[in-house]
Amino acid sequence: MKYTKPLLKLIEEFQKLPGVGPKSAQRMAFYVLNQDMEQVEKLANSILEAKKLIKKCSSCHNISANDPCEICVSSSRDNKTICVVSEPKDLIAIERTNEYKGVYHVLGGLISPIDGIGPDELSIKELLGKVSKNNLNEIILALDTSTEGEATMLYLNRILSPLGKKITRLGFGLPAGTELEYADELTIARALEGRSEIK
Amino acid sequence: MLLKRLKLTNFRNIEHFEEDFNTLKIIILGQNAQGKSNILEAVNILAKSSSDRALRDNELINFNKEFALINSDIKTSDDDIEISLQINTTGRRKLKINGVSKKAPQADLIGNFFTVMFAADDLYLIKGSPSLRRKWLDSNLTQLSKIYHNHFATYQKSITQKNALLKSAFESGMSRKSLQEQLSIWNKQIIEYGAEILLQRVDYVNKIESFAKQFLNDMSSGNETLQLNYFSKIFSDTPYVPDVEKIKAMFEDSINNSFDEELARGQALVGPHRDDVLIQINDKEARAFASQGQQRSIILSLKLAELKAVEILKNEVPVLLLDDVFAELDESRQNFLLHNLPEGIQTFITTTHISDLQHDLLENALVLKVEKGKIVKKPVTSGF
Ligand SMILES: [Zn+2]
Numbered sequence: 001m002k003y004t005k006p007l008l009k010l011i012e013e014f015q016k017l018p019g020v021g022p023k024s025a026q027r028m029a030f031y032v033l034n035q036d037m038e039q040v041e042k043l044a045n046s047i048l049e050a051k052k053l054i055k056k057c058s059s060c061h062n063i064s065a066n067d068p069c070e071i072c073v074s075s076s077r078d079n080k081t082i083c084v085v086s087e088p089k090d091l092i093a094i095e096r097t098n099e100y101k102g103v104y105h106v107l108g109g110l111i112s113p114i115d116g117i118g119p120d121e122l123s124i125k126e127l128l129g130k131v132s133k134n135n136l137n138e139i140i141l142a143l144d145t146s147t148e149g150e151a152t153m154l155y156l157n158r159i160l161s162p163l164g165k166k167i168t169r170l171g172f173g174l175p176a177g178t179e180l181e182y183a184d185e186l187t188i189a190r191a192l193e194g195r196s197e198i199k
Numbered sequence: 200m201l202l203k204r205l206k207l208t209n210f211r212n213i214e215h216f217e218e219d220f221n222t223l224k225i226i227i228l229g230q231n232a233q234g235k236s237n238i239l240e241a242v243n244i245l246a247k248s249s250s251d252r253a254l255r256d257n258e259l260i261n262f263n264k265e266f267a268l269i270n271s272d273i274k275t276s277d278d279d280i281e282i283s284l285q286i287n288t289t290g291r292r293k294l295k296i297n298g299v300s301k302k303a304p305q306a307d308l309i310g311n312f313f314t315v316m317f318a319a320d321d322l323y324l325i326k327g328s329p330s331l332r333r334k335w336l337d338s339n340l341t342q343l344s345k346i347y348h349n350h351f352a353t354y355q356k357s358i359t360q361k362n363a364l365l366k367s368a369f370e371s372g373m374s375r376k377s378l379q380e381q382l383s384i385w386n387k388q389i390i391e392y393g394a395e396i397l398l399q400r401v402d403y404v405n406k407i408e409s410f411a412k413q414f415l416n417d418m419s420s421g422n423e424t425l426q427l428n429y430f431s432k433i434f435s436d437t438p439y440v441p442d443v444e445k446i447k448a449m450f451e452d453s454i455n456n457s458f459d460e461e462l463a464r465g466q467a468l469v470g471p472h473r474d475d476v477l478i479q480i481n482d483k484e485a486r487a488f489a490s491q492g493q494q495r496s497i498i499l500s501l502k503l504a505e506l507k508a509v510e511i512l513k514n515e516v517p518v519l520l521l522d523d524v525f526a527e528l529d530e531s532r533q534n535f536l537l538h539n540l541p542e543g544i545q546t547f548i549t550t551t552h553i554s555d556l557q558h559d560l561l562e563n564a565l566v567l568k569v570e571k572g573k574i575v576k577k578p579v580t581s582g583f
Contacts, residue, residue: 019289021265021288021289023265111381111384112360113360113361113363113364113367113381114359114360114363116367118364118367118381119381146356147353147356147357147360147388148356148360150384150388151357151360151384151385151388152384154383154384154387154388155380155381155384158380158383158384
C-alpha cells in the first residue's frame with residue numbers, strides 16, 4: 001500500500017532531519033497524526049518561531065534572540081580572551097562547565113574540502129579582523145580533535161600567529177577523535193585548564 | 200582462543216543464526232551465494248572491525264532492516280569475553296564488551312579477538328593490484344594494533360580531504376599560494392600518521408617474511424626461496440631507516456617534489472596509500488613469474504606466517520577461517536596446512552562439497568548446512 005500524499009510529504013521532511021532514518025521518520029509522522037490539533041500547532045509554531053526569532057550575533061556568530069548576544073554584551077565577561085569553536089553546540093558544551101569567563105567566536109564549521117568547506121566558507125576573515133583590531137590576551141582554539149578539527153587548528157595557527165598573540169589549544173583529557181559536543185563537562189573543564197600554547 | 204558462541208541477527212542474508220561451538224572444527228556447507236561465507240565474514244569483523252567484502256557498513260545489514268547484530272562469547276587463554284556489535288544503517292556502530300557500552304566502537308573492538316582469514320580470493324594477492332596487498336597488510340595490522348587502526352583511519356581521512364582539495368583547486372583555479380597554504384594542513388597530518396604507518400608496515404612485512412620463508416622452504420623441500428620487500432616511492436632515493444623522524448623528513452621531501460604532478464593529476468600520489476609489497480620467489484618477481492602451483496604455495500606460507508605472527512605478538516592462537524579454499528589446494532598442500540597448524544586451533548571451514556575435505560577434518564566436527572540464509576545442523580556422517 002502507498003502512503004497518501006500529505007503523509008508521504010511529512011515522512012520525507014522528517015527524514016531530512018539529522019540522524020533520522022526511514023523507519024523513525026515513519027514513526028514520527030504517525031505520532032504527529034495521533035496528536036490533537038492543539039499539540040500539533042504548538043509543535044509547528046515553535047519551529048517557526050525559533051526560526052524567525054533566532055539570529056546570528058554579528059560579533060561572535062553565535063545564535064541568539066539578541067544581536068549582539070548575551071555573552072558579547074555581558075560586562076562580567078573578559079573580552080580579551082576569545083575561545084574559537086566550530087558550532088554553537090560546542091559553545092554550549094563549554095558554557096556548561098561554568099569554567100570559562102571569556103568571549104567566543106563561532107566559525108560555523110570546520111575546513112573540509114569533501115564537503116566543499118574551505119577557509120572562505122567559515123568566519124575566519126571576521127576572526128582575523130577581531131584579532132588584529134583588539135588588544136587580546138589569548139586566543140583559545142577549542143575544536144574537535146578530529147582530522148578536520150586538527151586541520152582547522154593548523155590553518156588558524158598559521159594565519160593568526162604572525163599577529164603575535166598568545167594562541168592555545170585545549171589540553172590533555174581530550175582523546176584524539178573527540179567531538180567536543182559529546183565530551184562531558186569535567187573533561188572539557190580539565191582540557192580548558194590544561195590548555196597549552198601552540199608553537 | 201575460541202569462539203564459544205555466535206549469534207547473528209539481520210547480518211547480510213542471515214536473519215537469525217545462533218550456535219554454541221563446543222568443537223575445534225566447524226564445517227559450513229552450502230552452494231554459492233547461500234550465505235556460508237557471511238558467517239565467516241561476521242567472525243572476521245569481530246577481529247578486524249571491517250570486512251574486505253564490504254565497502255560500507257550498510258552492505259552488512261539485511262535488506263530493509265535498520266541494523267545487524269553480531270553477538271559472541273569468546274574464550275581467550277585467560278579470560279572470557281562477551282562482545283556485542285551492532286551495525287546501524289546510520290553508520291554509527293554500537294559496541295558492548297561484557298555488557299558495558301564502549302565510547303569508541305571501532306577502536307574498542309580491536310585487540311579482543313584474533314583471526315586469520317584464508318579465502319579463495321586471496322590467491323589474487325600475488326598477481327593482483329597493489330591495493331590488494333595493502334589491504335592485506337592493513338587488515339592484519341589493524342587487529343594487532345589499536346594504534347595502527349587509529350593512525351590508519353586518520354591518514355585515510357586526510358588523504359580523502361587532500362584529494363578533494365586538489366580536485367577543487369583544479370576546477371576553481373585557486374591561487375597557488377592559497378592552495379599550498381591549505382594543502383600544508385593536510386600534508387602535515389598525512390606525514391605525521393603516514394610515517395607511523397610505514398614504520399609498522401615495514402616491521403610487519405619483515406616478520407611475515409621470516410616466518411613465510413621457512414614455511415615455503417619446508418613445503419618445497421628447500422627448492423623455493425621467498426622474499427618480501429616493502430616498496431614505497433618515499434625510499435626511492437634514500438634507503439629505509441627505522442627512524443620515524445627520518446621517515447617524516449623523507450616523506451615531506453617526497454610530497455614537496457610531487458606538488459606539480461599531484462596538482463595536475465588531482466590526487467595525492469605519495470604515501471602508504473600508494474605503496475606495495477614486492478614478493479619474489481627464487482629471486483624472480485612472483486607477480487610476473489610465479490606458476491599457479493607456486494602462487495598457491497606462497498599464499499599458504501603467508502597465511503601460516505600470519506598465524507604465527509598473531510601467536511608470537513599476542514600470545515594467543517587465532518581462530519582460523521578457511522573460506523572455500525580446499526577446492527583450490529591439492530592434497531599435498533592440504534596436508535602441509537593441516538600439519539603446520541598449532542595444537543588447539545579452532546577452524547571454521549566453508550565448502551560447497553564435503554568431498555573436498557579430508558577425512559580427518561570431519562572427525563569431531565560440527566557440520567552446518569546453509570541454504571538461502573537459513574542454517575541447519577547436519578549429522579557428520581551424511582554427505583559421503
Ligand atoms: Zn555574540
